[in-house]
Amino acid sequence: MAEIDVMSRLDLVIFGATGFTGMKVVEQLATVAKKYPAMTWGVAGRSEAKLKALMADIGKKIGEDLTGIRIILAEVTNERSLRDMCEQAKVLINCCGPYLMYGEPVVKAAVEAKTHCVDVSGEPQAGSAGRSPLSKKHPKDLPVFEPKLRTRSTIHKLEDQWCVPFPGVDESVVYRTQRFFHDHENQRVIQFKTYVKLGSLCTVMRTGFAGVLIALLSKTAPTMKLLLKYPKLFSGGMVTLKGPTENVMNNTKFTFELYGVGWDKNTDVSGKPNKKAVVKRWRSDNWSSIS
Known part of the structure; x- marks a missing residue:
């Protein structure tokens, strides 16, 4: 052609x-x-x-x-x-x-x-470094800037809700963009961490137990086959072979929250940030909109 x-x-x-x-x-x-x-x-x-x-x-x-x-x-x-x-x-x-x-x-x-x-x-x-087909173009790590963003404890509380690290690809995607800005436009790298709010401590414990159980079952071929054959059973109904129904997607809500601190223009950025936290929230009433 x-x-x-x-x-x-x-x-x-x-x-x-x-x-x-x-x-x-x-x-x-x-x-x-x-x-x-x-x-x-x-x-x-x-x-x-x-x-x-x-x-x-x-x-x-x-x-x-x-x-x-x-x-x-x-x-x-x-x-x-x-x-x-x-x-x-x-x-x-x-x-x-x-x-x-x-x-x-x-x-x-x-x-x-x-x-x-x-x-x-x-x-x-x-999406993680080293596994993407594009990762070979960035053999060097990004420079480390001070002050360094503090990593929160694995389980921590924010605004009366318990949070844990988010195991998605978001952080890797953000840092790929930051690499471009740093390498081509000489911009300071934005430090970024992702977490998920799970509400109560009881929900955190249940989620953690389910995650450990699934991780252990995925270690051997026989138990992996069971996971793939009966995902609904091992996920408490959250994952099915057919995917979520229209009704489930239309009634699943999520909120994306972005917290940020920084410096005013023409300010020495080697010290503690002097600008108040910026909070942005995006809400969706349909799970499929995340696509």
Whole structure:
């Protein structure tokens, strides 16, 4: 397939559109696209039949005719198909996981096709330093700045709620961005830590016990098979083979809180921060919006 001129490419292409996360991204994009009639987009995946069925279902759900949306066939194990897909997009949204296994070929194809590529990875293994396909570009650690951000105890209290370290990929993603700003714009690195509020100490203890139990069961092949076969049983109903239902997602709320301290402009930043804490809160009434 001849390389498509950048100006004739689709604005967005969603790869892995028929997966659980991909379907939610397609639905959100199809809804938002109503406000931007000039925006062009498409969906990509292995099965043309599944992609057509997806577009029909979402079109019916939001009351839009999506038959004109371009469908692109691409397979993560087929480099040529990935390259052809990327050459049809200005920006590729990669929803095909797990990224630790399938992320690198897509990134490689996007780079070769001069296509911007983003993903929705929340996988700690794929996002942590040394495990990402992009980590080889940053062999050196970031410099350590003073004063150093204090690491809180594993279990601590904040605003009358008990907190523990958040085991997600957020911290790694933030520091990758900070590395870019430091290396290319000579900016001071923002120090960042992530925690999750669990409310009561009893909830913390129950969560910790469940985490230890699952970690132990995952150590051997027989018990790992049990975990994969009966996730609902071992997670107390929180994880299922089919994923959360629409009802569960629509009734699951979360709050993102950001606390920050710093310095006024033209102030010596080697000393203690002199600016009051900044608190920002974002609330969502639908779990799927986290995608």
